[in-house]
Amino acid sequence: MSKPVVEVQVHAVVATGSGYAVxxxxxxxxxxxxxxxxxxxxxxxxxxxxxxxxxxxxGLVANILRALGAKIERVxxxxxxxxxxxxxxxxxxxxESHEKKIIEIxxxxxxxxxxxxxxxxxxxxxxxxxxxxxx
Numbered sequence: 806m807s808k809p810v811v812e813v814q815v816h817a818v819v820a821t822g823s824g825y826a827v828x829x830x831x832x833x834x835x836x837x838x839x840x841x842x843x844x845x846x847x848x849x850x851x852x853x854x855x856x857x858x859x860x861x862x863x864g865l866v867a868n869i870l871r872a873l874g875a876k877i878e879r880v881x882x883x884x885x886x887x888x889x890x891x892x893x894x895x896x897x898x899x900x901e902s903h904e905k906k907i908i909e910i911x912x913x914x915x916x917x918x919x920x921x922x923x924x925x926x927x928x929x930x931x932x933x934x935x936x937x938x939x940x
Contacts, residue, residue, distance in 0.1 A: 810881060810929035815922055818849040825849070827918060829882075829928065836938040838882070838890055840915035848915075851922040863919050874898050877926040878907070880917035885934045892917040 816835060817828040825845020827838045840848070847863050860868055870876060875898035884891035892914035898906050921928045930938075 808883065809932040811932060811935045813928050813930050815848065815852060815918060815928070818845055818852065820845070827915070829918070829930065834935070834938075838914055838918070840918075844913075844915040844919050847919045848922050851919065863916070863923055866920065867923060870896065874900070875908070877920055877924045879927045879929060880912075880914075880921040882914045882917070882928075882930045882934055884931070885937050890914040890934070894920065 811831065813829045813831055815827060816830060817826075819826045819828070821839070824839055824841045825848070827840055827845065827848060828835050829838060830836060843862075847861060850857070851863075857864065875896045878895045878897045880895065881893045882890050883893050892912050894910045894912045894917050896908040896910065898908060900906070918928060920926070
């Protein structure tokens, strides 16, 4: 992580008329990220520990990562501009000689939050974003 960050947790997921509101924050501050219905339902399901018989999209990606020897190290909500959040998915993968590679992928923050919640990976917000968001 090159930028300073603040660790946050998902505090609540609430249905709205057009999707879900995901409340992120820590003991100092909470802010909301609005997500579409399918991702909001997935985050709520992962928070509750609910299992599906067949993998949904986030489960499929997790299975692919696991099969490739990769895992989610952390996710970062790294930018906020024009009322839109941007995110990064940080993965680590080891090859057969145990060399570790870090892979950073651009992703929707909603998917980052869902995958981090599912995989129990930490969620961070860049300090720039943290200072911009309103409670």
